[in-house]
Amino acid sequence: MSMEHTSPQNRDAGTSVTTAAAGHGVPERFENPGLAPHRERLSDKDPVAAKRAEWQVAIIFLISILATVGGVVGFYAFPVDQPDLGSIRLSHLSLGLGLGLGMLGVGVGAIHWAKSLMSDVERTEDRHVMQSDAETTATAADMIRDGIKDANIGRRPLLKGTLAGAVLLAPLTFLVPFIGGLGGDWNIDRFRRTAWAPRTTDDGQTEFVYLAHDPGGGRIRAADITEGSIVHVMPYRLEEEYENYLDEKAKAVTILIRVDPRELKEPEERRDWSYDGIVAYSKICTHVGCPVALYERQTHHVLCPCHQSTFDITDQAKVVFGPATRPLPQLPIAVDDEGYLYAADDFPEPIGPSYWERDRV
Amino acid sequence: MKALAAKRRHRAAPVVLMVLALVVMGGLFTVFAPQPAEAEEEIVADAAEGERLFITNCASCHGMDAQGSEEVPSLIGTGAASVHFQVVTGRMPMVANTPQAEAKPPQLDEQAAYDLAAYIAELGPGPAIPSPTQVDPELGDAANGMFLFRTNCAMCHNAVGAGGALTEGKYAPALWESTGTEIYEAMLTGPQSMPVFNDATITPEEKRDIIAYLDAQRDPHPGGLSLGSLGTVPEGIWAWIVGIGGLIGFAIWIGARSS
Numbered sequence: 166m167s168m169e170h171t172s173p174q175n176r177d178a179g180t181s182v183t184t185a186a187a188g189h190g191v192p193e194r195f196e197n198p199g200l201a202p203h204r205e206r207l208s209d210k211d212p213v214a215a216k217r218a219e220w221q222v223a224i225i226f227l228i229s230i231l232a233t234v235g236g237v238v239g240f241y242a243f244p245v246d247q248p249d250l251g252s253i254r255l256s257h258l259s260l261g262l263g264l265g266l267g268m269l270g271v272g273v274g275a276i277h278w279a280k281s282l283m284s285d286v287e288r289t290e291d292r293h294v295m296q297s298d299a300e301t302t303a304t305a306a307d308m309i310r311d312g313i314k315d316a317n318i319g320r321r322p323l324l325k326g327t328l329a330g331a332v333l334l335a336p337l338t339f340l341v342p343f344i345g346g347l348g349g350d351w352n353i354d355r356f357r358r359t360a361w362a363p364r365t366t367d368d369g370q371t372e373f374v375y376l377a378h379d380p381g382g383g384r385i386r387a388a389d390i391t392e393g394s395i396v397h398v399m400p401y402r403l404e405e406e407y408e409n410y411l412d413e414k415a416k417a418v419t420i421l422i423r424v425d426p427r428e429l430k431e432p433e434e435r436r437d438w439s440y441d442g443i444v445a446y447s448k449i450c451t452h453v454g455c456p457v458a459l460y461e462r463q464t465h466h467v468l469c470p471c472h473q474s475t476f477d478i479t480d481q482a483k484v485v486f487g488p489a490t491r492p493l494p495q496l497p498i499a500v501d502d503e504g505y506l507y508a509a510d511d512f513p514e515p516i517g518p519s520y521w522e523r524d525r526v
Numbered sequence: 527m528k529a530l531a532a533k534r535r536h537r538a539a540p541v542v543l544m545v546l547a548l549v550v551m552g553g554l555f556t557v558f559a560p561q562p563a564e565a566e567e568e569i570v571a572d573a574a575e576g577e578r579l580f581i582t583n584c585a586s587c588h589g590m591d592a593q594g595s596e597e598v599p600s601l602i603g604t605g606a607a608s609v610h611f612q613v614v615t616g617r618m619p620m621v622a623n624t625p626q627a628e629a630k631p632p633q634l635d636e637q638a639a640y641d642l643a644a645y646i647a648e649l650g651p652g653p654a655i656p657s658p659t660q661v662d663p664e665l666g667d668a669a670n671g672m673f674l675f676r677t678n679c680a681m682c683h684n685a686v687g688a689g690g691a692l693t694e695g696k697y698a699p700a701l702w703e704s705t706g707t708e709i710y711e712a713m714l715t716g717p718q719s720m721p722v723f724n725d726a727t728i729t730p731e732e733k734r735d736i737i738a739y740l741d742a743q744r745d746p747h748p749g750g751l752s753l754g755s756l757g758t759v760p761e762g763i764w765a766w767i768v769g770i771g772g773l774i775g776f777a778i779w780i781g782a783r784s785s
Binding site for chain 1: 673692693719732746779784
């Protein structure tokens with residue numbers, strides 16, 4: 166099928182383009198211009214240039230060889246089984262450069278060789294019709310029709326029914342473990358609350374959850390928080406009380422910030438949610454759930470590192486900038502007789518980003 | 527020389543000259559750059575000298591009695607640690623009213639910083655300058671420091687202390703060059719945008735653990751090119767411009783007709 170320098174007339178006329186706007190000097194049809202005349206390279210005409218290209222390719226291959234040798238030498242020269250990070254760094258560097266330059270040299274050399282020295286005479290191969298001729302298609306259709314008739318599926322309803330049943334049931338060995346593996350716990354309500362929720366003990370007492378240092382775990386005295394400080398907190402004794410405490414921690418992480426109480430703007434119903442200028446807000450951004458914790462002490466803004474949502478801590482964590490649409494949920498806090506901070510209640514709404522069952526704001 | 531003169535119009539000449547100039551400049555800088563003075567001997571702070579320094583260097587903004595004004599904070603009760611931090615990092619005296627006072631070559635030496643700190647500490651009680659053992663990274667637990675740094679500091683200062691941006695031109699500085707004393711004082715006093723981490727929030731031992739963690743980050747990077755440890759932005763720039771740019775370059779070269 167292959168031939169050199171196919172003339173335009175031999176080509177399929179379908180490859181040329183018909184324009185809608187004929188006239189104005191634009192031809193009605195663009196004729197296929199065919200292959201441009203073959204142009205000889207410098208290395209085809211000049212033996213010196215060919216020799217130069219040969220040397221270039223050889224040098225590129227030589228660089229590859231040297232890089233590979235260098236990488237292997239580097240592996241032995243820079244041991245990684247000692248605490249010297251500089252040696253590990255050099256080992257990685259020499260292995261990486263050896264492997265990289267070794268492979269790149271082979272590729273670049275081969276392409277340069279092909280481009281400059283191997284034959285570059287253009288060859289064309291015309292397309293042919295994809296469809297089989299009428300006789301072949303008719304024969305194939307006859308064969309299928311005969312096959313169906315010979316199989317006699319219609320006359321054996323028992324086999325038809327059992328086959329359909331087998332086919333339909335076969336995926337169950339995949340689907341049953343897949344759905345059954347989700348576990349029996351369908352209590353979706355636990356997504357709505359966090360480990361801060363007060364618990365009712367067996368004798369009807371309400372047990373509140375203390376605030377604790379993250380990661381230290383010790384309880385926090387209100388008097389120990391200086392104005393202008395931020396404390397990263399989690400529920401007290403979280404690790405002891407929950408089997409999957411990291412899941413609970415991920416939902417319950419909270420920032421505790423103390424500001425000048427005169428600067429707080431609090432609505433009447435939240436007046437007792439803070440304590441002497443100490444406020445607690447969820448650390449999970451209401452945009453897509455990153456930890457919001459860049460606290461600028463002078464502006465009282467907390468920033469989310471992911472998309473720069475900015476919340477004003479003195480004004481109910483209102484969104485002042487960025488893609489978040491709802492303020493951070495506030496954790497109502499109080500102080501016990503010994504001065505330790507505890508959560509008076511859970512967050513008033515589910516923490517974190519929006520989801521389908523949440524009231525839209 | 528004649529061969530060199532003939533090459534001066536070569537198309538690679540500007541690039542070669544540029545590289546040469548950069549290498550020469552870099553070399554000269556390393557040779558002549560001022561080396562930070564090592565304070566070996568014990569410094570005895572002199573509050574009277576501190577008051578004199580305060581009047582000449584600070585009183586124009588902070589007031590003759592360090593009481594401050596509407597725009598300028600009062601220094602009464604800020605303590606020695608805050609003054610020492612602001613002066614030795616060059617943040618104070620401030621040069622211009624920028625979004626935040628930036629670290630620059632210190633205007634006053636270590637002795638002057640101690641004198642000023644002693645004077646301000648006399649005006650009202652505040653956090654003191656930590657002792658050398660309190661900030662010795664050798665005595666800290668770098669692994670525990672990592673936990674603390676990751677929770678309390680990394681969101682602004684980056685996971686390894688490379689710094690990061692805040693709002694409106696403010697930023698959390700990189701901590702590569704900060705001394706243990708400076709890191710300790712910054713946590714204790716909360717300079718500018720930084721919140722305060724007092725000794726109840728992060729205990730003195732934990733502060734030393736954090737210093738040990740940051741000290742460990744200054745070791746050579748074992749993983750090759752760290753790109754400043756700045757995270758996804760430089761890594762993305764590298765991947766898109768150098769990586770994908772290189773691939774496009776190779777594709778163009780492979781497709782181009784050989785001359």
